[in-house]
């Protein structure tokens with residue numbers, strides 16, 4: 001999928017050679033929301049790639065354009081300048097709120113996502129069953145979302161996102177509303193499933209420790225308008241712990257750079 005500044009979205013006709021092409025390529029992208037006196041320059045000249053299977057966390061001060069970046073990569077909005085290439089097609093998205101349909105069961109929510117992508121009934125059932133078992137919700141498949149805790153709802157949302165088997169997952173603060181203990185468990189789940197299934201992940205967060213816990217690479221955006229100002233690889237062996245000295249040291253380094261960035265902009 002290629003999204004251009006004129007809003008055209010083109011599905012690539014030829015299957016991509018994923019071994020050599022990035023899973024996501026954001027090329028000199030700018031985004032202005034609104035017009036005239038109300039115009040807000042959210043992003044300015046962002047260039048960023050995510051390699052196949054890579055886990056990239058984007059951090060930055062509030063309002064720096066992280067969610068805007070994800071909505072552009074998702075194809076929900078068009079860039080004002082530049083291009084975005086996602087050769088594997090439309091990515092799956094997960095948000096802070098589970099966005100489950102309240103009138104459907106947990107299994108029904110996962111199956112509906114598959115139905116909308118043209119997956120036949122028998123395969124929908126099987127994939128939903130397998131995914132709900134993988135996120136430890138097998139016993140809750142027939143419950144409705146309001147009967148679940150916040151953490152369980154996000155597990156269901158994760159199952160729905162993974163069920164689509166897209167080569168790219170976009171995650172916008174998916175665990176931001178959860179308590180620390182639940183978030184820690186969801187990090188373990190996500191890391192395990194990501195390693196088993198191997199999608200590229202572009203994960204937006206305010207939480208620098210979360211980024212150090214999950215990422216292969218952390219990208220720091222400047223205060224608005226967002227630009228890539230710094231990035232670092234995270235080579236700590238997996239599985240990781242959020243309270244390990246290695247994770248704490250990386251988080252401290254990223255926090256120092258983030259503070260510097262916010263100070264520079266008078267935040």
Ligand SMILES: Nc1ncnc2c1ncn2[C@@H]1O[C@H](COP(=O)(O)OP(=O)(O)OP(=O)(O)O)[C@@H](O)[C@H]1O
Nearest residue numbers: 033034040042061062063064065066067068069224
């Ligand atoms: N549809 C829109 N119309 C006008 N302005 C917008 C729109 N969407 C976002 N903005 C503005 O663009 C800027 C970037 O917003 P965005 O939500 O992308 O930032 P963010 O880094 O995700 O913020 P936060 O960390 O607080 O969630 C903000 O100033 C926001 O108010």
